[in-house]
Amino acid sequence: MNLLTTIAFLCAAFFSTTASSQVLTPEELTDPAGMLRASLSPDGRHIAAIIFNGLNHGLILIDTDTLAVKKLIQGKRFSKGYWSYNKAPRDLTWADNDLIAIDYGYDAESIDLQGKRVRMLGDAVLGRVDSGPNAGQLIVMRDEKNDLVARCHARTGECTRFSRPPGRVIQRAFDRQGNLRAVTLVNSAFFKDVSTISNWYKPADKETWTKLAEFSVTDEYWIPVHVPDEPDTLVINSRIGRDTHALFNYDIQQRRQTELLAGHPTQDIVSWGGIDKAAFDYVETSGMLPQQVWFDPAWALMQKQIDALLPGRINVISGDPARAVLVHSHGDVDPGTWYFFDIAKKSLVTVGKVMPEIDPARMRPMEVISYKAADGLSIPAYLTRPAQSTGPAPMVVLIHGGPVARDRWEWDADVQLLANRGYLVFQPQFRGSSGFGRRFEQAGFGQWGKAMQDDITDGVRHLVSQSIADPRRICIVGASYGGYAALWGLVKTPDLYRCAISFAGVTDIEYMFSDASDRVGDKVSRETMTRRIGDKKMSVQLFDPVSPLKHAARIQAPVLLMHGKDDERVPVSHGKKMRDALAANGKPVTWLAFDEEGHGLLYVKNRIQYYEAMLEFLGKHIPPQPLQTPAAAPSATSH
Template sequence: MRLRATLLCATLLALHLPSFAAAPIVPISAFVDENKYTIPRLSPDGKQLAITVRVPSGERTVPVIMVYSLPDLKVTGGIRLPVHEVPLDYDWVSNARLVIARGFEQGSRTTLLNHGELLASDIDGKNQVYLHGYRMPRTMVRGGRHPDDHATGVVEGVAREYNNHVFVSSQLWEADRTLLYDINTQNNARKLIAELPMKELNFLVQNDGRPRFAFGVDADFHAVVFRNNEAKGAWDKITGMGSRYTPLAFSPDDSRFAALYSKTGEPESLVVEDARSGERKTLYADPVAMPLRLYGGRGGLPFGAASSVGIPRASYFDDASEDARLHKLLSDQFPGNFVNFESASRDGQTMLFSVRSDRDPGSYYLFDRKSGKADLLFTSMEAIEPDQMAERRPVGYRARDGLEIHGYLTMPRRAAGAKLPLILIPHGGPHGVYDNWFFDTDAQFLASRGYAVLQLNFRGSGGRGPSFRDAGYRQWSGKIQDDLVDGVKWTIAQGDIDPRRICVYGASFGAYSAMMLAAREPGMFRCAVGYAGVYDLNLLTKTDEAVLDRRIGVAVDRFVGKEEAELTRSSPVTQAERIKAPVLLVHGGQDKRTPIAHAEAMRKSLTAAGRAPEWFVAPSEGHGFYDTKNQAEFYRRLESFLGRHLGQP
């Protein structure tokens, strides 16, 4: 892939609709042609675009922040981090400088590792300053004494003057304190502007640069909110904030602010409050889902929202507002797609918006408010033709205990009346993670081969509020698996699926579920695939990450349990004798999140039970594969494995 050399410049009315002609078999290469362009950010003057581009480096690709002039897309700068380091996020602090949150790649099937390091750089990669992180010696910081930066640094905001200043919270690792600094990114001069005696707080800073709220959760995972009482020179703890309360953003004049609020664990509502009186108004509430928020591209209050369950459709808080009218105009020109304002110039005249759907992984357009023109800049996965992709249908059912579960069924094209083989894909995580309606590479690859694909947001998943998420705690081998089995039974009952041809495939926690389901329901699943899986729960607190981060042990206790006997009973490695279906195990030799010891133990147990699995290990990979050759080889093996055990669709 390459950035388009010329822009597709057209008025919105000239945009065409997709056709529905029969599609040829899509090559595997199209699905491993990764999302090359991410994190697009317009400069304050709207004349430049910073975007992460993955470029070839040996047998893999690495992310580089590229800067292009607009609208001609000429390269004006670039910032490349050391090997294995990646930009997690960044923002402009002037028209010539960026602040960057730096992380590390662990594998394609996990989040990037974040140690809380921040740096600043000119767009040409020069004048780099290390702003925050555990590798910072005291001598690098100006502005007086400070604690060592053994802490997670979070950019809480950029000065609205774009004068190279940022607001950074320092969430100390070994002390019950959180600090907030105003940092000059040119020389790392710091000014401490807030300090609170609690760990892991975030801050909401007003547009005028004054910190107003600090918020987080306590040891019992209850919402904690502090408000800056400038008259007293102290931070007041606000009581009665319910199960969750997250301040989000201020209006331009700082008179109002938006927040997410859950009183008793229900899905968070989007509310707006008066900063002086505290009067609260609900903007958006959904009884089964938290909102996807719509912003104007350069801060301020959200102008709309959509449900995170089902197909997202925008709901506007004021139909007459400029942002709402523009969003509706654009949405009308892209039927069947979801439009999101990604970034905007400081004056709001130039805007970058994305267009995505279940079939389209994402296209990005530059919009000029004065001319009303939209210029296509790039597509996320250029080898994907949306017309050839499959529909993702929202589904819903009640589990055996009455809990409402939602998910998605990706349906390939088929001959009339033909019943389809089904692949169940439990998501990873599992807590707080959820599948959505948008393009899913695994689902579309399998659908392109003729399989229906079922993805369910079982209890414990995100997007449904704190109570639904908490309902999955200590239910890894229990009710979570019940939800998945009940979902398969419901799908079979709809009449489109061949009940004799069902396989389960998952990654990370999804691989755990794949093995547990194969053991629990040997008559339901004809085969099982585990990728980067968790198979021995007793190993969870023995990884390198767990040794370095004691919070992992606390999380394992809360999420899974702590008694060795309980963990043993709930581990797939102890259930191998019950697994009758053929198994494919896939793992990375350098996986730090779920070390290969998990896969080796599962392989040993299956072999001892007379069910030796098929085995594919990529020695240099982590928690998921980055090398496109390894990705392609995995898909080839997956396609072959499914074809042999389910029959060709």
């Protein structure tokens, strides 16, 4: 296949690019401008794309034959009384070759190829039906507050509403005709001793819903994925009876999971879907390097061809493998590039970039490594090395939140900034991380400050023993649970770290059960916390011994605490309590709070300030330049 010369970035009306040096700046890494969404029309003649120039979102239309660009929608700000809001496209779905459904974040409409409104649709568009008598119609959230879903004709506005059993919906499954046929509900009424998860099914020719199974919210449960054409059959995602999430057939009559359709012995299947909302055509695994598997031979062959043209990336494809394909290609050194692949012309053309200012050639690759924990458990990790590193490098230990979450093989602004400035970046996927199976995940239950922390420690000592990390220049950094782990690392292993940075970190586990967070008022969250962290009635035995706040006097290394003032997940009071406890004990602490920010940083100016504070703090305590005086490696004392 011939690879045509890459065209200039198509959105010149919305973007401007500047030459950049080898030093990455916080401004470059936080520039929000780029092509955020793109979708190929069913006939392959047009690409609709949502772009952002730093101020406004816009919708453009690209002719795939001529590559001509037409602006369809320009975001606008409206004021009504005391209210001010943006009306700007946030997502898009092709309803037909000449009709696009646009989501604005609070309502949705269909427009023609001139940008003229055709119909108002509802609160949001969930997907398109691409087969059967309802082909071209949309699955629409008509009323998000009451969770009313319908199948709607984007041209006429006519809708067929779907009924459902009472309860909070967390999963829906459709058949290929776009009919809602299965749901998973959460019921957590105050009078129930334990919140429940229930799965329900409705035959195509009836309006009656039947409960197939019910579980405690803390049990292993399955969810419906797709309703195939075979009668009395569901496709479900489950790890009941096995370690990893896999896809199975489910027999409606016998109420049991049957044939294994897709699974991996050590990786969860974390996503699935197809070219439209009501299809089931591929799966993706959750390994350290994700894998995509297509069930259709034509799509599998196309994936192989695209992967050969764009190696070392995750290439998400859509369109028609016989005519034209849109590729969203991304990976560790590229936040995302959109390509159009014309089958007849055998050409692959760049049509847009997620972050045009980011040059993949200046980024550092993420390596996949593993090491043994003290009890023999194998711990996977990502390692990103600075360029031109000679000898042991200063290291930032970057801990993910959750803790039932994980890092991924993808472009990460924090990682790239640190590696660019001369730091080795270590991201351990300690026990309790998700995506590696039930046993690995549940091995972290009740292990805050214990085995999960030891996994981090063992990884640091491994890299020191291999002369990869400089033992005199190691700082531990994290957000949310990662912030907790950073602070506890200074208490538990004071010999290991020269400093710590905590953003939105939990500082006292007992306090998590009574603070003003959104978890405390949610019954399901409280039950899940008890299952995964421990019973608050056992605080003295379980939580106090591993509380950074209650052991602040033992911290010796400098601490940088940062927090959003409007954080509802881990309230800013966690950070303030830790700040005051460190100051009261004469410990070196720096405090930075962000206005109008929650459990993350939304505003570019605050993200820049965060990076500047982090770089200044690290440069002071673990400078990238080698130290002159020798020091012994950390001791191998037991945990």
